[in-house]
Amino acid sequence: xxxxxxxxxxxxxxxxxxxxxxxxxxxxxxxxxxxxxxxxxxxxxxxxxxxxxxxxxxxxxxxxxxxxxxxxxxxxxxxxxxxxxxxxxxxxxxxxxxxxxxxxxxxxxxxxxxxxxxxxxxxxxxxxxxxxxxxxxxxxxxxxxxxxxxxxxxxxxxxxxxxxxxxxxxxxxxxxxxxxxxxxxxxxxxxxxxxxxxxxxxxxxxxxxxxxxxxxxxxxxxxxxxxxxxxxxxxxxxxxxxxxxxxxxxxxxxxxxxxxxxxxxxxxxxxxxxxxxxxxxxxxxxxxxxxxxxxxxxxxxxxxxxxxxxxxxxxxxxxxxxxxxxxxxxxxxxxxx
Amino acid sequence: xxxxxxxxxxxxxxxxxxxxxxxxxxxxxxxxxxxxxxxxxxxxxxxxxxxxxxxxxxxxxxxxxxxxxxxxxxxxxxxxxxxxxxxxxxxxxxxxxxxxxxxxxxxxxxxxxxxxxxxxxxxxxxxxxxxxxxxxxxxxxxxxxxxxxxxxxxxxxxxxxxxxxxxxxxxxxxxxxxxxxxxxxxxxxxxxxxxxxxxxxxxxxxxxxxxxxxxxxxxxxxxxxxxxxxxxxxxxxxxxxxxxxxxxxxxxxxxxxxxxxxxxxxxxxxxxxxxxxxxxxxxxxxxxxxxxxxxxxxxxxxxxxxxxxxxxxxxxxxxxxxxxxxxxxxxxxxxxx
DNA sequence: CTCAAAATATGAAGCGCTTCATATGAACCG
DNA sequence: CGGTTCATATGAAGCGCTTCATATTTTGAG
Numbered sequence: 001x002x003x004x005x006x007x008x009x010x011x012x013x014x015x016x017x018x019x020x021x022x023x024x025x026x027x028x029x030x031x032x033x034x035x036x037x038x039x040x041x042x043x044x045x046x047x048x049x050x051x052x053x054x055x056x057x058x059x060x061x062x063x064x065x066x067x068x069x070x071x072x073x074x075x076x077x078x079x080x081x082x083x084x085x086x087x088x089x090x091x092x093x094x095x096x097x098x099x100x101x102x103x104x105x106x107x108x109x110x111x112x113x114x115x116x117x118x119x120x121x122x123x124x125x126x127x128x129x130x131x132x133x134x135x136x137x138x139x140x141x142x143x144x145x146x147x148x149x150x151x152x153x154x155x156x157x158x159x160x161x162x163x164x165x166x167x168x169x170x171x172x173x174x175x176x177x178x179x180x181x182x183x184x185x186x187x188x189x190x191x192x193x194x195x196x197x198x199x200x201x202x203x204x205x206x207x208x209x210x211x212x213x214x215x216x217x218x219x220x221x222x223x224x225x226x227x228x229x230x231x232x233x234x235x236x237x238x239x240x241x242x243x244x245x246x247x248x249x250x251x252x253x254x255x256x257x258x259x260x261x262x263x264x265x266x267x268x269x270x271x272x273x274x275x276x277x278x279x280x281x282x283x284x285x286x287x288x289x290x291x292x293x294x295x296x297x298x299x300x301x302x303x304x305x306x307x308x309x310x311x312x313x314x315x316x317x318x319x320x321x322x323x324x325x326x327x328x329x330x331x332x333x334x335x336x337x
Numbered sequence: 338x339x340x341x342x343x344x345x346x347x348x349x350x351x352x353x354x355x356x357x358x359x360x361x362x363x364x365x366x367x368x369x370x371x372x373x374x375x376x377x378x379x380x381x382x383x384x385x386x387x388x389x390x391x392x393x394x395x396x397x398x399x400x401x402x403x404x405x406x407x408x409x410x411x412x413x414x415x416x417x418x419x420x421x422x423x424x425x426x427x428x429x430x431x432x433x434x435x436x437x438x439x440x441x442x443x444x445x446x447x448x449x450x451x452x453x454x455x456x457x458x459x460x461x462x463x464x465x466x467x468x469x470x471x472x473x474x475x476x477x478x479x480x481x482x483x484x485x486x487x488x489x490x491x492x493x494x495x496x497x498x499x500x501x502x503x504x505x506x507x508x509x510x511x512x513x514x515x516x517x518x519x520x521x522x523x524x525x526x527x528x529x530x531x532x533x534x535x536x537x538x539x540x541x542x543x544x545x546x547x548x549x550x551x552x553x554x555x556x557x558x559x560x561x562x563x564x565x566x567x568x569x570x571x572x573x574x575x576x577x578x579x580x581x582x583x584x585x586x587x588x589x590x591x592x593x594x595x596x597x598x599x600x601x602x603x604x605x606x607x608x609x610x611x612x613x614x615x616x617x618x619x620x621x622x623x624x625x626x627x628x629x630x631x632x633x634x635x636x637x638x639x640x641x642x643x644x645x646x647x648x649x650x651x652x653x654x655x656x657x658x659x660x661x662x663x664x665x666x667x668x669x670x671x672x673x674x
Numbered sequence: 675c676t677c678a679a680a681a682t683a684t685g686a687a688g689c690g691c692t693t694c695a696t697a698t699g700a701a702c703c704g
Numbered sequence: 705c706g707g708t709t710c711a712t713a714t715g716a717a718g719c720g721c722t723t724c725a726t727a728t729t730t731t732g733a734g
Contacts, residue, residue: 003720014684019722029681046476051454052393053720056689061389063432070418077414081407084435088442093454095400096433098421105425117388117430139383141338224620257620283561283594285622340690351714356692366711390690393719 002045011041018042022049055118064092064306065114067107067124068149070100073222074278075248075295076125079149082299083123090307095119099127108137111146121145121306130154131195147306147318149298158309158318160302164275167291167324168201168245171273174326175243176209178333180271183214184241186230186251192216198247198275215241222247224254231258242270243332249274249281249290256284256331267333277327287329294322339382348378355379359386392455401429401643402451404444404461405486407437410559411615412585412632413462416486419636420460427644432456436464445474448483458482458643467491468532484643484655486635495646495655497639501612504628504661505538505582508610511663512580513546515670517608520551521578523567523588529553535584535612552578559584561591568595579607580669586611586618586627593621593668604670614664624666631659 004022008015013034020028021038030038041047055061064087068076084094095117097110107127114122115138122145126134133154136143148159172183185192185202194203202214215237219226227246231254246252252274256266266272266286274281277292301320308314328334341359345352350371357365358375367375378384392398401424405413421431432454434447444464451459452475459482463471470491473480485496509520522529522539531540539551552574556563564583568591583589589611593603603609603623611618614629638657645651665671 004722005720015721016685016723017683020683023722025723029683031682034682048449048453050393050720052389052398053689054722056387056389056393056691057720057722059689071408071421072411072414072418074409074411074414077409077411080433081409081435084408084433093450094433096417096421096431098418112385113430116385224616228620253620257622260622279561280617283565283590285594285597341692342690352691353693353715354713357713360692362693366713368712371712387690390719391692393721394690394692396719 001050002042002047003050004047006045007038007041007047010045011037013038022047061118061120062092063095063117063119064303065095065097065111065117065119065122067097067099067110067114067122069125069127070098071096073250074280075250075276075293078278078295079125079299082296083303086300086303090303092120092307101127106137111136111138111142115142115145119145121147121310123147123149123302123306125149126151129191129196134159144309145306147302147309149302152319152321156317158305158314159320160298160305161319161321162293162298163197163321163323165197165201165204167275167293167326168198169205170201170326171245171275171289171291172202172205174328174334175245175271175273175332176205176211178243178271180243181211182239182241182243183211184217184237184244184270185214185246186217186219186227186244186255187247188222188226188251189218189220191247192218202245212239214245215239217244219247219251222251224250224257227251227254227256228258229254231255232262234259234262234264243273244270245273245275247275249276249278249288252288252290252331253280253284256286256288266331271333272331274331275324277324282329284331286331289329289332289334290327291324292327293324298322338387339379339384340387341384343382344375344379344384347382348374350375359384398455398457399429400432400454400456401640402432402434402448402454402456402459404434404436404447404451404459406462406464407435408433410587411617412587412613412630415615415632416462416636419633420640423637423640427640429457429644438464443474448473448475448479452479452482456482458484458647460484460486460639460643462486463488466528466533471496481646482643484639484646486639489656489658493654495642495651496657497635497642498656498658499630499635500534500658500660502534502538502541504612504630504663505535506542507538507663508582508612508626508628509539509542511665511671512582512608512610512669513542513548515580515608517580518548519576519578519580520548521554521574521581521607522551522583523554523556523564523581523592524584525559525563525588526555526557528584529555539582549576551582552576554581556584556588559588561587561594564588564591564593565595566591568592569599571596571599571601580610581607582610582612584612586613586615586625589625589627589668590617590621593623593625603668608670609668611668612661614661619666621668623668626666626669626671627664628661629664630661635659 008018134151152161219230274290281288305318345355471488489498490496556567611627618625642655
């Protein structure tokens with residue numbers, strides 16, 4: 001592959017001149033004649049800049065790193081999609097890391113990897129819900145290049161978060177208004193903690209209304225199949241809930257099928273509400289009522305925050321918490337479309 | 338951030354020695370004493386290699402590029418997931434590009450971008466179905482670093498393809514065996530061409546059996562909503578099909594809902610078959626019969642092919658076509674689970 | 675004509691690392 | 705004790721680019 005030196009040689013000028021011309025440096029006065037010669041030589045040689053060398057010299061890679069839980073979950077796929085689009089529009093490429101639950105690829109390892117690859121900035125979705133806010137596992141000077149997605153931070157790092165508690169609070173209130181008094185909450189086993197905001201939001205709504213605590217139903221994961229499995233034991237749920245809120249839409253979709261198999265009709269026998277607002281729920285046979293996270297806004301804002309910071313025009317703190325909206329469809333028994 | 342030179346200075350040795358020690362170069366004879374000093378200095382300074390500089394010097398970035406249609410489609414998400422995992426296991430990072438249908442980010446533009454970023458290798462999913470095999474839009478020397486995913490190639494580039502025609506052929510045969518004689522085929526408008534393998538496979542099966550051609554039903558895209566919209570006009574379909582094969586699972590899932598709204602029961606009034614084998618179909622109220630692409634095998638093989646090539650231990654040609662399997666569930670009316 | 679200012683072009687240093695030919699002792703051998 | 709050999713460490717070149725201080729030529733005003 002042709003290098004700058006090759007082009008310079010061919011055009012009969014200095015390498016630095018070629019660099020100036022090809023980069024369109026504004027303050028460089030190059031005669032039209034020379035410029036043309038250089039452009040021609042570059043064209044003929046099929047010259048393409050070596051991004052590595054450029055990045056090394058400029059100290060900038062024009063690459064953003066995204067650490068995300070996994071990409072097969074439609075919720076995260078949407079995020080990755082939005083982030084990629086926004087990054088691309090701002091002239092950045094995306095380096096993708098998933099953490100899954102693989103201890104070998106912890107957030108720490110992923111972030112360090114990206115940092116050492118000299119990405120200009122990083123977006124990270126924590127792999128586990130951090131009760132007191134997320135601590136970015138990176139030296140301080142590196143934290144300045146990070147925006148946390150989906151969680152608030154405990155160390156002052158920029159973030160765009162989601163008020164999950166408010167989401168489930170609203171869902172619970174809505175169901176209460178429809179007359180429900182016995183609730184169930186289906187979530188991955190490890191997230192069935194009262195300090196998890198999704199559950200906390202429910203608990204608050206219930207206690208405010210003097211209603212009993214919800215029946216906690218554990219799932220083995222956060223996929224459809226896990227919701228399905230969990231719902232197969234519906235006959236044994238005591239006290240029997242008339243409304244079921246799920247940790248996410250996938251679980252709700254799986255549960256829907258399990259409940260049907262157990263002979264429970266949604267919403268007549270049990271009202272069903274999911275969380276996330278992915279397209280899948282809309283096409284459930286009984287369209288799924290859900291707490292919809294504004295994924296596009298969240299992702300785009302996060303990228304914007306990051307780019308502000310990188311370009312030195314960020315406020316000291318860029319922190320935003322978005323409130324998810326309840327999208328009422330038929331699965332909760334309201335008249336919704 | 339500390340550089341090699343900093344470490345060398347602190348340890349009181351030459352920079353090249355530090356490099357040798359930190360890279361564990363096998364043939365370098367360094368005294369235990371020196372080694373320890375260097376390791377200690379590196380530790381104290383929190384030294385981390387600069388991948389950019391290393392890549393520039395070594396001529397290798399340990400990065401693979403993936404060009405894929407989009408990541409919100411579960412089918413592609415699975416592929417991205419599998420590719421990322423396989424790449425990661427082989428020690429490569431993944432640089433992600435989506436082409437969507439955005440003319441600004443054509444395959445050409447994406448591949449060039451990756452190439453100039455000096456990724457070691459690229460995997461590409463063509464954005465449009467190439468009737469005669471895919472031509473990689475890159476200079477010959479670059480093609481050697483490309484593996485095409487999902488399509489066969491017209492220029493000898495490595496690929497892992499899928500025999501779509503065989504997939505729909507089998508699905509059609511299966512439906513014929515169940516007694517169906519009037520077929521419908523629902524696909525994005527631009528893919529409703531007899532030279533598209535999915536349709537071609539159906540046509541072959543039908544003509545072999547002397548059955549009439551299928552009713553071609555156009556959709557405006559390849560998402561659930563497009564299938565839903567298309568199915569809303571079911572009452573006007575003439576001749577009325579008793580079996581409907583869809584271009585992909587998402588379309589089938591959307592169509593399912595549209596058909597229900599039109600009062601058609603699946604599978605009693607119409608048998609329904611999708612394509613891809615994504616998890617979503619399994620959780621449709623009437624579980625979806627589908628032509629399942631072996632996504633894991635396809636992705637892993639492609640990464641393997643690429644790495645073989647990069648490491649110089651590839652056959653002249655690495656080309657593989659996988660045959661998708663019909664997964665029979667209830668939506669086609671067979672007894673399947 | 676002269677000289678400062680403007681217009682053009684250049685060379686060299688530097689980004690942080692790898693690599694390889696070469697230097698320096700110490701240890702060994704007969 | 706001179707000459708090998710081995711163990712250990714080094715310096716310098718190079719990857720391809722950016723950047724900036726400096727050199728050279730041209731221009732136009734006085």
